[in-house]
Every structure is written in C-alpha cells, then in structure tokens.
Amino acid sequence: MNLLFAEDDALLAQLFQLQAESAGYQVVWAENGDVAVQQALSYQFDLIFMDIQMPILDGASAMQMLRQLGYDRPIIAMSAEEVTAVGFDLVLKKPLQWPEVQQQLTKFKAIPSIALELPPELKEAYLVHAKQSLQQLVILAEQQNWIDFMAIVHQLKGSAASFDLASLSQLADQLQSEWKTIPAGQKTKRATYFLEQCKACKLK
Amino acid sequence: MQTKVKVREQKILLVDDLDYNRQLLRNNLTALFSQQKLKYKAFSYFQAHNASSALLTFSQQNPDLVFLDIELPDGSGLELLKRFKEQKPDCFVVMVSGVSTLDNVKASIASGAASFIVKPFTADKILAVLKQFDRYYDKLLKTAG
Structure with missing residues (x-):
C-alpha cells in the first residue's frame, strides 16, 4: 500500500x-x-x-x-x-x-492502479515532436531567445512524462525551477548543459 | 439489477495547446469508458488548441465536461474557467496543469472548477475524475427532476 x-x-x-x-x-x-x-x-x-x-x-x-x-x-x-x-x-x-x-x-485497502493506454503510433508521433522541439531549442539558445526557449521547456515538462519519457520531463522541470535564479550571463551555459543532458537521454 | 437511464449523448471539450496531449487524453477516455463501470459513457468529443478557439467551441457546443489546461498560448485557463461557468454554471470543468501551485489550486476552486489534474496524465487520475463526474451528473439529473 x-x-x-x-x-x-x-x-x-x-x-x-x-x-x-x-x-x-x-x-x-x-x-x-x-x-x-x-x-x-x-x-x-x-x-x-x-x-x-x-x-x-x-x-x-x-x-x-x-x-x-x-x-x-x-x-x-x-x-x-x-x-x-x-x-x-x-x-x-x-x-x-x-x-x-x-x-x-488493516481497515483500508490498496486501490488498484490502471495503466495509461499509449498507442505505439501516438508515442512515435510524440517522439518525433520531442526531437523537433529539442532542435528548436538549440536554435533558440544560439539566439538567446529565452522566452521562447522556456516556453518549449515548459511544454516538454508537462507532456513528456505522459508519453513515457519521464527523464526528459524531469530535466525540463529541473531547468524550469532553477531558471529564474540563473544570472543572465550564465543562461547560455546552463541551457547548453540542459541540451546535452537531453541528448544523453537517448529518446526512443 | 441495472436500470437503464436514457440520456442524451453528452459532450466533452478537450482544451490543450499540444495536439498529442489531446489525443492521449481522448484515447484514454475512450478506453476507460469501455473498460470501467461508468454510468455516463456516451460522449461526443470537441477539441480546442487555444483560449480563443476554446471559447468559440464552448459557446457553440455547450459541453457537459471540459478538460481545461491552465497554461494556454493566448491566455490563462483560469480566465476561461470563469467564462465557462458564467455561460453554463452546471458545466463540470477539470483543470489540468503542469504546475499545481497552491495559488492555481485555490483560484480553480474559487472559480468553480470541479477537479484538478496535475500532469503527467495517468489513467488513475482520469478515472478518478470520471467517477466524480458520474456522481455529479446523477445529482444534477435528480435536481432537474
């Protein structure tokens, strides 16, 4: 329980x-x-x-x-x-x-858990979307367009775990919670680190 | 013995900017309706990808059940919630969010949300909401006579 x-x-x-x-x-x-x-x-x-x-x-x-x-x-x-x-x-x-x-x-019972249905073609489609998002993030980081950058990070955080990509969601969550405290001069470095971490996730 | 209650087909509106989230939600709603013992399971689906199209679809369709993402590209789901409840006070609105801050939860309750789902989606969360909707709709039909 x-x-x-x-x-x-x-x-x-x-x-x-x-x-x-x-x-x-x-x-x-x-x-x-x-x-x-x-x-x-x-x-x-x-x-x-x-x-x-x-x-x-x-x-x-x-x-x-x-x-x-x-x-x-x-x-x-x-x-x-x-x-x-x-x-x-x-x-x-x-x-x-x-x-x-x-x-x-002993008076309480465990509540049976049901698995989320994730059709393979939907997961596949999301995976393509996530990879495109990461490519977009690389470009936005180069442009230092942090508003759009963080909007995509936010979306990844909210969606990735539903599609069986919990690690990607966690990385995005971590970045989002740290972001406001990162000084402007350090943002590129932190963003690059985030993108490397995502790459290491090997999305599949 | 189960008594059959004849009700009109109900409407669900799914509001989320990400197409895949709406698909996933719809897939799982359909699966739960067919596998679980739920009383109300005949729904037609409507979708919106932003606040303005959600408002339009809401006015046209008058849905009974709404899954409403708080973070929309052109506005806040919390604002939409208020508008929906004004237009249709008995509408059952489930707020969906990637961040369940206390402020979000409080504001949702204050504006009349029936439930709150924190992303990521799980079948357990969605089922909990559907069971709640069953109880709610029963009560609603009773009061309506």
Whole structure:
C-alpha cells in the first residue's frame, strides 16, 4: 500500500517511515499541507496521513481543498487536540502508537492502479515532436531567445512524462525551477548543459 | 439489477495547446469508458488548441465536461474557467496543469472548477475524475427532476 505522510516534524516523519516501511508499506513524506495537496493530486496514494498543525497550509484546509476537488480516497487526521473538521475518514491521537496505527491500517485497502493506454503510433508521433522541439531549442539558445526557449521547456515538462519519457520531463522541470535564479550571463551555459543532458537521454 | 437511464449523448471539450496531449487524453477516455463501470459513457468529443478557439467551441457546443489546461498560448485557463461557468454554471470543468501551485489550486476552486489534474496524465487520475463526474451528473439529473 502506498501512504502519503504529511507532517512538518521531520523526526516524526522519519520514525513513521521506518515503522511503516518495515511493515511493508511504501511511504512518501510531505512536509506541509501545500505539498500534501500537490502529492495527493497525483492519485498514487491509497491513504493519506494528515497532521493538523502544519505551516503554509494546515491539514484540515488541505483535506477540505482535496474534498472540494472531488478527492475521494481516505484521509486520516493526526492531532493531539480534538479534530472538528468534517471530511476525514479517521482521527488518530498524537503521539501515534505504531501498534494502533497498524491495526487501523488493516481497515483500508490498496486501490488498484490502471495503466495509461499509449498507442505505439501516438508515442512515435510524440517522439518525433520531442526531437523537433529539442532542435528548436538549440536554435533558440544560439539566439538567446529565452522566452521562447522556456516556453518549449515548459511544454516538454508537462507532456513528456505522459508519453513515457519521464527523464526528459524531469530535466525540463529541473531547468524550469532553477531558471529564474540563473544570472543572465550564465543562461547560455546552463541551457547548453540542459541540451546535452537531453541528448544523453537517448529518446526512443 | 441495472436500470437503464436514457440520456442524451453528452459532450466533452478537450482544451490543450499540444495536439498529442489531446489525443492521449481522448484515447484514454475512450478506453476507460469501455473498460470501467461508468454510468455516463456516451460522449461526443470537441477539441480546442487555444483560449480563443476554446471559447468559440464552448459557446457553440455547450459541453457537459471540459478538460481545461491552465497554461494556454493566448491566455490563462483560469480566465476561461470563469467564462465557462458564467455561460453554463452546471458545466463540470477539470483543470489540468503542469504546475499545481497552491495559488492555481485555490483560484480553480474559487472559480468553480470541479477537479484538478496535475500532469503527467495517468489513467488513475482520469478515472478518478470520471467517477466524480458520474456522481455529479446523477445529482444534477435528480435536481432537474
């Protein structure tokens, strides 16, 4: 079963991770409510553990946001205080006692995952498109046309992983998140590095 | 026993600037409609590659379900969402984005989005939305009598 553990206390998160993983669960940690919402929307978790008091976005607001967006998978609240928010499937008292948690976990089931259908001809067509995009990026980098350059990077980031090219998507994501902090004089160097990394991906 | 409800064919509008994304989405919608136990599965498809053509198609077709990319070349999907909800308040709009910032999610909810999908597409995300649409449309038909 895949668990998302939203908790701002890193030590508590590590402890939970150790206990849950040794019992055969997979755990991803989210350090605040904002990250928890983003992770939950990936729909890869069977169950979410949500601390109530968290920075940026508290656990009750994060749960409410997800429910407003139709998220219907189980969410468990964790709190030392009473939880009044409506929408949680269960409330666990903090500090968590692993034997109790484990017992409660048996009530929940893993949600079967379905594979995305990717017809070979569509993947092939996208591959051609991605290669053309990379060629375009080479030209735009030479012209130092960074607006158009980053627009294509953004598109690759959003689309490549859907077409089984997760590594390309990750590289684009990395570049995009760093881009604003890169001084103007360094942009060509960073762009060239990105393009070399993409080449090394060997798109096929 | 399953009761058959006769409903008119519904309409889906797919808005994304990248043709391949729309194709992928359409492929997977069709696959899920045929493989999964979903109540509403007879849809006709419409597509738009930018904000202005999306507005036009929306006005002409009045779709029931929209997959709307936030980052469009000629405008923001969030602005379109507002316009769509004004024109057809009961339209079920799913926002799609490569970046699920808190601001995007909050603005989407505030403007009446029914759901939010973070790219890349997975079948699990799309199915979750379709199940949600089933529940939503049931309720809508009931209230309409």
